Amino acid sequence: MNATPERGHHPGSVLEEPAVRVVGVVGLGAMGENVLRTLGDAGIDVIGVDTDQAVLDRVGTRLGDAARTVTVTSDLNALARADLVIESVPDRLDIKNAVLRRINDVCPPHTVIATSTTSLPLQHLAIASGRPTRTVALRCFAPPPIGETVDVVGTAATADTTVAKVKALLSRADRTPVAVGSGPRDVANELIFGYLNRAAALYGHRYATREQIDTAMRLGCALPVGPLRMLDLISLDRAAAVLDGLAERTGDDSFRPAPALTELVARGRLGRKTGHGFYDYDERGEPVTAAGAELPEGTARAITRVGIVGSGLMAKGVAELTARAGIPTVIAARTPERAALAVDGVRASLARGVRRGKLTAEAQDAAIALIEPTGSLTDLADCDLVIEGVAEDMALKRELFGRLDSLVRPDAILATITSSLSVAECAAATGRPDRVVGLHFFNPAPVMKLVELGHTDATGADTLATAHALCLRLRKTPVVCGDRAGYIVNFLLLPYLNSAMRILEHSDVSLIEVDAAVERGFGYPMGPFALLDTIGLDVSLAIQRRLHEEFDEPGLAPATLLEQLVDLGHLGRKAGKGLRVY
Numbered sequence: 001m002n003a004t005p006e007r008g009h010h011p012g013s014v015l016e017e018p019a020v021r022v023v024g025v026v027g028l029g030a031m032g033e034n035v036l037r038t039l040g041d042a043g044i045d046v047i048g049v050d051t052d053q054a055v056l057d058r059v060g061t062r063l064g065d066a067a068r069t070v071t072v073t074s075d076l077n078a079l080a081r082a083d084l085v086i087e088s089v090p091d092r093l094d095i096k097n098a099v100l101r102r103i104n105d106v107c108p109p110h111t112v113i114a115t116s117t118t119s120l121p122l123q124h125l126a127i128a129s130g131r132p133t134r135t136v137a138l139r140c141f142a143p144p145p146i147g148e149t150v151d152v153v154g155t156a157a158t159a160d161t162t163v164a165k166v167k168a169l170l171s172r173a174d175r176t177p178v179a180v181g182s183g184p185r186d187v188a189n190e191l192i193f194g195y196l197n198r199a200a201a202l203y204g205h206r207y208a209t210r211e212q213i214d215t216a217m218r219l220g221c222a223l224p225v226g227p228l229r230m231l232d233l234i235s236l237d238r239a240a241a242v243l244d245g246l247a248e249r250t251g252d253d254s255f256r257p258a259p260a261l262t263e264l265v266a267r268g269r270l271g272r273k274t275g276h277g278f279y280d281y282d283e284r285g286e287p288v289t290a291a292g293a294e295l296p297e298g299t300a301r302a303i304t305r306v307g308i309v310g311s312g313l314m315a316k317g318v319a320e321l322t323a324r325a326g327i328p329t330v331i332a333a334r335t336p337e338r339a340a341l342a343v344d345g346v347r348a349s350l351a352r353g354v355r356r357g358k359l360t361a362e363a364q365d366a367a368i369a370l371i372e373p374t375g376s377l378t379d380l381a382d383c384d385l386v387i388e389g390v391a392e393d394m395a396l397k398r399e400l401f402g403r404l405d406s407l408v409r410p411d412a413i414l415a416t417i418t419s420s421l422s423v424a425e426c427a428a429a430t431g432r433p434d435r436v437v438g439l440h441f442f443n444p445a446p447v448m449k450l451v452e453l454g455h456t457d458a459t460g461a462d463t464l465a466t467a468h469a470l471c472l473r474l475r476k477t478p479v480v481c482g483d484r485a486g487y488i489v490n491f492l493l494l495p496y497l498n499s500a501m502r503i504l505e506h507s508d509v510s511l512i513e514v515d516a517a518v519e520r521g522f523g524y525p526m527g528p529f530a531l532l533d534t535i536g537l538d539v540s541l542a543i544q545r546r547l548h549e550e551f552d553e554p555g556l557a558p559a560t561l562l563e564q565l566v567d568l569g570h571l572g573r574k575a576g577k578g579l580r581v582y
Contacts (some may be wrong), residue, residue, distance in 0.1 A: 018110055020169050021045060023082035024082035026099055028059050029064030029071070030273040032088035033118055034143040040066030042173040047079060048072040051276040058275065062285040079106050084169060086138065088116040091241065096120060097128040103143025104130035112162050114138045118143035118189075119245060123155050132157040136166055139180075141188065145232045146224045149176045149520040151185060153246075180517050183509045188517035190503070191252070191528060193242050196234075197258050199227035199346055203278070204260030208481065208488055210278050211289055216479045219450035220489035227492070229287065230279040232271035234266050236278075254555050294479065300469035307332060307380035307408075309400060310389030311342035314417055317385060317445025320346045321474045322448075323367040330372045331380055339373030346371060349446065381407055385470065387415045387439060392542060394421050398429040407549040413463055415439040419490050421548040423483040424456040434460035437467045440487060441476075452487040453478045485550040486543065494544050497535075500528035501559035511579055533578040537562060538571045 014123035028050040036059065039046045046069060050056055056072045063070055071078070079085055085107060089099050096117065103113060113135045115125050126135035136158055139151035152166050167177040180188075199213055208216075214226020230240050240257040249257035257265075264270075264277060272285055279287040306322045308315050311333035316404045322329045323346070350364040372379070380386050386404055390396055397416060404414055412435065416426050419440040427436035438454025451471045455464050464480070471478035481487040486494065504511060515527025517545035532540055541562050548556040565578065572578035 009364070018083055020083040020112075020165055020553060022047065022082045022084075023169065024049060024085040024103075024107075026050075026076070026079070026085060026087050026103065027089035027116075028055050028273075029088065029090075030233060030238065030271060031140060031143055032086075033059050033062070033273060034233075035086055035088065035140075036070060036072075037063060037066050038173050038175065040068070041068055044169075044172060046070045047082060049076055049078065050074065051274050055273075060282075061283050064284070076102055077106055079103060079111075080108070082107055082111055084112045084114065084165065086114045086116065091117055091119055093120055093124070096125055100125060100129040101353040105174050106392055110134075112136070112165050116140070118242070118519045122153060126155050126157065133159040133526075134162050136162060138166070139185065141185075141517070142230065144521065146230070146233065146523045147521050148174075148523065149178045151180045151521075152177050176249070176520070178520055180513070180521070184513035184517040185502075185506070185521075187503055187507070187509050187514050188521055189242070190246055191496055191500055191514075192518065192522055193239065193246060194255060194499055196227045196231050196239065197243055197255065197261065198495060199492055200231065200261045201258035202488070202492065203228060204258055204263075207484070208479075212479050212481070213488055213492075215477060216450060216481075216488040218496075219448070219477055219491060220452070221493060222525045231261070232277035232279055232281075232287070235271040235273050236261055237270050240265050241469040248493045252555075253454050272450060296461060296465040297461070298465035301384070301385045301462060302467040303466065303473075304468050305326060305330070305383045305385075306388035307383035308389055309333075309377070309380070309386065309404070311338045312389060314441060314443060314445060315387075315389035316342050316345040316349070317443065318389065318441055319343075319371055320349055320367070320446050321441075321476075323370045324350075324363070325473050325475075326366075326370070326474075328370050328372070330374055330383060331375050332377055332380055334375065336373065336375035339375055343368070343371050353446075377403060377407055380404070381409070383408060383412060385413045385415060385466075387417060388426075389417050392418060392421060394425060397421065397426050401426045401429040401436070405432060409434070412439060413466060415467065417441060419452065419487055420485050420543045422485075424455045424458070427456055433458035435463050437463055438481075438483065438487075439467060439471075442489075449475075449477050450489070451476045451478045452489065453480045454487060455480065456483045473508065485546050490543050491547065494540060494547060495556060497528050497532050497540055498544050498556070498562065500532070501562045504529075505559060505561045529579045533572040533582075535578060536574055537578050538566050541566050 022045045023039055024047045025032050026049045028048050036046055036048045051074055060072050085103050087099055089095050113129050115137050117137055122137045126132040129135045137153040150170055154163055170177045210228045214229050217223055218226045236525045240261055243255050243257045269276040271280050275281045281287055305328045307330045308319050309332050319331050331339050331342050346484050347368055353359045354364050356359050386408055414436050416438055423438040427433040437459055440452035442448035442450055453467055468478050511529040515530050518524050518527040539556055544558045570578050573582050576582050
């Protein structure tokens with residue numbers, strides 16, 4: 001078969017390679033609009049093309065400062081002056097082929113084409129473009145500005161100069177071109193889209209509001225955005241298509257789009273690109289959130305003295321918070337010596353803060369002066385609030401709550417820091433179920449901003465309001481959750497980590513490369529395997545077992561590899577070895 005020379009190319013000739021001065025973007029949906037804005041913000045001359053006038057009007061309104069160098073039009077002929085065109089139309093072969101042929105007809109011979117496809121064969125699209133040596137794929141894991149890296153993928157025919165041009169443009173737009181193998185990229189997408197789908201299902205079950213889910217995951221895991229907002233940015237129709245593709249490829253029906261997702265798509269609520277998705281968006285494309293939805297209805301009581309039972313890392317972290325907030329605090333441990341060591345731990349943490357300029361030496365001394373160590377629970381008798389911070393063992397917690405109930409004032413509130421055990425079961429060991437609440441802080445407590453505020457059907461409105469007000473006083477963001485294993489964060493996070501371990505069981509993919517793909521592509525602070533080592537494989541396994549026990553979903557069964565590593569003592573960073581050796 002004879003190859004057809006590219007338009008304007010004569011074999012044996014050397015084409016001059018003009019610099020990329022003008023860029024075209026065809027298709028201004030979720031990805032296309034974000035690419036347009038990113039290039040415009042970088043001061044690059046950009047032409048945005050879409051056939052839908054409503055889309056053009058909406059994008060034009062949202063552009064803001066980027067509009068200085070951006071033109072939007074419905075006329076594809078405007079691309080005649082483009083040096084590089086990014087195609088971002090729906091991922092259907094017939095649509096892409098037709099658009100690529102039109103781009104080839106309109107653009108000069110030197111123009112480079114970049115397709116946004118994530119699922120179609122690039123070789124076929126490169127041939128359809130009529131210029132296979134000048135065609136690449138740009139694989140953005142997440143829409144800009146969340147995903148700051150872009151995988152530039154060529155075919156065997158793609159010229160080195162083409163790849164170099166595209167990478168140079170990305171660098172001008174403050175984006176990092178990377179080379180991510182198809183294996184790590186596919187695994188990263190599988191993990192993240194599975195997590196996003198689980199979040200959509202959680203919302204659909206009405207366990208939590210969209211704001212609660214997104215705030216919890218953003219603050220509890222230090223993510224750039226919450227999962228429902230991420231879905232809106234990706235666009236719900238594209239997310240549903242990706243999930244359907246994953247279900248077909250893997251045979252795993254848990255990837256089937258959650259009903260909450262498919263219902264929104266059916267109603268035309270496709271996310272930010274249409275102005276409506278999980279959230280509604282104003283004319284600037286900013287989400288309209290429900291203000292004040294988190295405020296409990298009860299009346300908050302003053303907390304003048306706090307008791308903390310336990311001497312571990314979490315207990316010390318919470319004691320540091322309450323003391324820094326000016327609240328007299330009693331640390332009750334099994335022995336006076338353990339309690340004194342806990343105070344020493346708080347002192348050391350505060351001293352690090354002084355060295356880093358986070359607080360003054362006077363503030364450190366004032367906080368330490370408010371902490372009283374004790375080896376006896378009776379010293380908690382006059383506390384307004386007692387926070388239990390002992391091991392995740394229900395028998396131990398029930399015994400402790402029963403003892404505290406008989407020791408503290410009748411109007412005192414009892415709180416548990418558990419995230420996986422039942423608050424109601426702790427409350428049942430007392431005669432004050434209306435005054436028992438969950439306060440799930442995140443490690444390290446002095447740093448992490450989130451507290452999941454767990455309540456049972458019996459928790460009183462004033463109790464909830466008091467705990468909520470305390471969180472605000474500690475400069476934390478409370479998210480109110482019903483009493484169930486995992487609350488929001490661990491219910492979504494641990495299955496994602498467990499899925500990563502399952503993939504590792506059946507794949508030779510590099511865990512380092514998968515971590516890098518998740519971190520660079522989606523803006524996560526850690527990939528799943530680094531996070532498992534940080535949390536502790538034993539801790540992750542215990543929570544995963546609890547989730548499986550409560551919800552009885554086959555997919556929640558702990559990964560065999562996770563159990564084996566824990567049995568071998570590979571517990572993570574704290575043990576010097578986990579998925580990596582430290």
